[in-house]
Amino acid sequence: MSDKKKGDFFRTPGEGPIKVSYIFPNGDRYEGECSKTPSGVLMRGGVGKHTSTDGVTYIGEWHDDKMHGRGTLKHSSGALYEGEFKDNMYHGAGTYTFPDGSTYKGQFHENRLEGEGAFANTHGLVWMGEFHGKAALGLKMQLNI
Template identity: 70%
Template sequence: MNGRGTVAYPSGAIYEGELKDNRYHGRGTYTFPDGSKYTGAFFNNRLEGEGTFTCPKGLVWTGDFHGKAALGLKLQHNF
């Protein structure tokens, strides 16, 4: 599949965004089963580039993601 789409998994995880050759590729949002969410860049099914991660408690981190590594993230403060 190429273009935009939604992929839902039995675990409750959902990906909404751009796809290339049946992989997450481009901009999208991945919602994890626990409700946490990553919105940003994907490359070949991996978190890759500028993005935002929101945990179930509502804390928001922004920065550069590279697969499982996310060095230098910044926590956003909402006052």
């Protein structure tokens, strides 16, 4: 190890986050905070950046080794999600930008569009209303007069 105190890496549970830089066996990388479980296992917890070998990047909050809290997930396709996560899923308020540039801004529930939201296409037309997964009955187009 570098100039870190020997005790920095081997803290007991509950002593706060530990800063790490880790390369997984598959080549993925994580830089950020971890915490030690009562059994001594290090888990991502706090704020960090995970970069996968296939070009997916997550920067944000972690809890119990899962994306949890506020964060940004960029897919290799160019799609981007910025918002709230729960147990590795889009959950809460967020904005999803599709690879073509169209966006959905609103509520998510377990990776699904769920609740009040607005979809804007690449021509600037905006539809607002209740979204329920793939269904969005009764949407209203926003008029810009």
